[in-house]
Amino acid sequence: MTRLTLxxxxxxxxxxASHAADWPQWMGPNRDDVWAETGIVKAFPAxxxxxxxxxxxxxxxxxxxxAGGRVYVLDRVLAKGAANPEDPFDxxxxxxxxxxxxxxxxxxxxxLWKREYECPxxxxxxxxxxxxxxxSGGKVYSLGAxxxxxxxxxxxxxxxxxxxxxxxxxxKVPVWGFCGHPLVYKQALVCVVGGDKxxxxxxxxxxxxxLWKxxxxxxxxxxxxxxxxxxxxxQVLIWHAQALNSLDPLTGKVYWKVDLEPMxxxxxxxxxxxxxxxxxxxxxxxxVLKLDRDKPGASVVWNEAVDKAGAKAKARGLxxxxxxxxxxDGTIYGVDQPGMLRAVELTTGKKLWxxxxxxxxxxxxxxxxxxxxxTAFVVKNGDRHFLFSETGDLIIARLxxxxxxxxxxxxxxDPTGAAFGRKVLWTHPAFANKSVYIRNDKELAxxxxxx
Numbered sequence: 477m478t479r480l481t482l483x484x485x486x487x488x489x490x491x492x493a494s495h496a497a498d499w500p501q502w503m504g505p506n507r508d509d510v511w512a513e514t515g516i517v518k519a520f521p522a523x524x525x526x527x528x529x530x531x532x533x534x535x536x537x538x539x540x541x542x543a544g545g546r547v548y549v550l551d552r553v554l555a556k557g558a559a560n561p562e563d564p565f566d567x568x569x570x571x572x573x574x575x576x577x578x579x580x581x582x583x584x585x586x587x588l589w590k591r592e593y594e595c596p597x598x599x600x601x602x603x604x605x606x607x608x609x610x611x612s613g614g615k616v617y618s619l620g621a622x623x624x625x626x627x628x629x630x631x632x633x634x635x636x637x638x639x640x641x642x643x644x645x646x647x648k649v650p651v652w653g654f655c656g657h658p659l660v661y662k663q664a665l666v667c668v669v670g671g672d673k674x675x676x677x678x679x680x681x682x683x684x685x686x687l688w689k690x691x692x693x694x695x696x697x698x699x700x701x702x703x704x705x706x707x708x709x710x711q712v713l714i715w716h717a718q719a720l721n722s723l724d725p726l727t728g729k730v731y732w733k734v735d736l737e738p739m740x741x742x743x744x745x746x747x748x749x750x751x752x753x754x755x756x757x758x759x760x761x762x763x764v765l766k767l768d769r770d771k772p773g774a775s776v777v778w779n780e781a782v783d784k785a786g787a788k789a790k791a792r793g794l795x796x797x798x799x800x801x802x803x804x805d806g807t808i809y810g811v812d813q814p815g816m817l818r819a820v821e822l823t824t825g826k827k828l829w830x831x832x833x834x835x836x837x838x839x840x841x842x843x844x845x846x847x848x849x850x851t852a853f854v855v856k857n858g859d860r861h862f863l864f865s866e867t868g869d870l871i872i873a874r875l876x877x878x879x880x881x882x883x884x885x886x887x888x889x890d891p892t893g894a895a896f897g898r899k900v901l902w903t904h905p906a907f908a909n910k911s912v913y914i915r916n917d918k919e920l921a922x923x924x925x926x927x
Contacts, residue, residue, distance in 0.1 A: 507702070509853070532918065540915060550609065564603075574594055575592065591626070591628055623641035637684030648670060651740075667679070673689065676701065719735045754774065755801070758795060778792070780793045797851070802875075807820070813849070833880070851866040870905075888923060
């Protein structure tokens with residue numbers, strides 16, 4: 477049985493209520509990658525899994541959200557005659573396209589509605605939206621890659637209210653687009669916006685009215701607003717390109733700030749809390765903080781800063797790109813760079829072990845350079861872990877401080893994205909209704925995982 481620590485219990489109370497079998501937002505009901513359902517397969521059949529259903533969709537990194545018997549996902553379709561640049565890092569070329577919010581029946585994949593809007597892309601890796609929809613209180617909140625925030629009726633798809641971060645706040649579109657999955661907290665929808673003194677903005681979730689705005693940064697980064705409970709209060713963490721900040725989620729008041737500056741402005745992972753410790757890391761920089769118990773505050777336990785002269789490999793720590801690590805019993809499990817799953821001791825940063833197999837499907841030496849930005853998503857289910865690899869494989873494994881034990885593996889979808897000369901699938905799946913829901917740039921699919 478998964479133990480629920482006190483801070484996570486507070487988090488569960490603060491986040492919107494959802495059906496036990498739902499996965500209504502990025503990383504699940506509590507945004508912690510814990511899948512609570514039981515009666516799940518112990519091993520995959522020798523012949524693999526057959527999809528319960530599939531549905532054709534367009535491109536995107538947006539993961540699906542599952543709530544109330546429906547599946548919600550964002551995609552992007554190119555305009556007639558338009559094409560992505562040959563170089564995915566090219567941000568000069570404007571690509572005419574349309575972003576869409578799609579809703580499907582969770583049981584059979586029938587399309588129930590779609591909401592679309594014109595959205596020219598001008599970002600690096602312009603494959604599609606990055607953010608998983610957030611479903612709460614009969615509404616769907618979607619954030620597109622170019623800063624279109626939309627509140628939709630979850631049943632009809634009708635627009636309730638909408639914002640555009642560039643037009644409404646003068647925000648500059650980040651190099652890799654807007655990536656901060658919106659967070660519902662009580663009456664507020666907290667977003668990373670990036671405008672003048674508006675790195676973070678909270679909107680009334682029913683009307684779209686601005687409740688507060690806070691912080692000024694050189695770049696907003698890509699990290700989603702993250703809720704923790706420490707020092708006797710709820711805190712929303714905003715990690716922009718220069719520092720990790722704690723705010724009062726009701727007012728935007730800054731509680732504390734710790735400098736933490738990764739390379740390329742790539743603050744991406746959601747900081748992870750374990751008791752009174754907090755971990756955050758990105759390319760070249762990571763830290764563990766100790767959270768004050770009697771008031772909102774934090775101090776550094778250990779940290780590694782960017783070596784701007786050469787960004788050499790560090791002797792300790794974990795430096796993820798596209799995934800948020802899991803912390804369990806004092807050990808951090810996450811995909812380090814250039815692309816291996818690694819275990820690290822939380823209190824010291826000591827590296828315990830690594831393996832490339834769950835990320836790229838084969839073992840390689842630690843210095844292997846062919847898996848840059850390697851990605852696998854780690855989800856806890858009981859005493860096991862489900863990993864979804866960039867190869868399109870779903871893996872059942874056990875992760876312990878002693879090593880990686882792979883129990884079963886099956887291939888679900890082919891990778892359709894491109895990264896450094898290899899095909900990748902960089903989309904977080906949803907686990908709900910004893911099934912896994914996953915997409916690539918061509919289809920959305922549901923596979924039963926019932927025992």
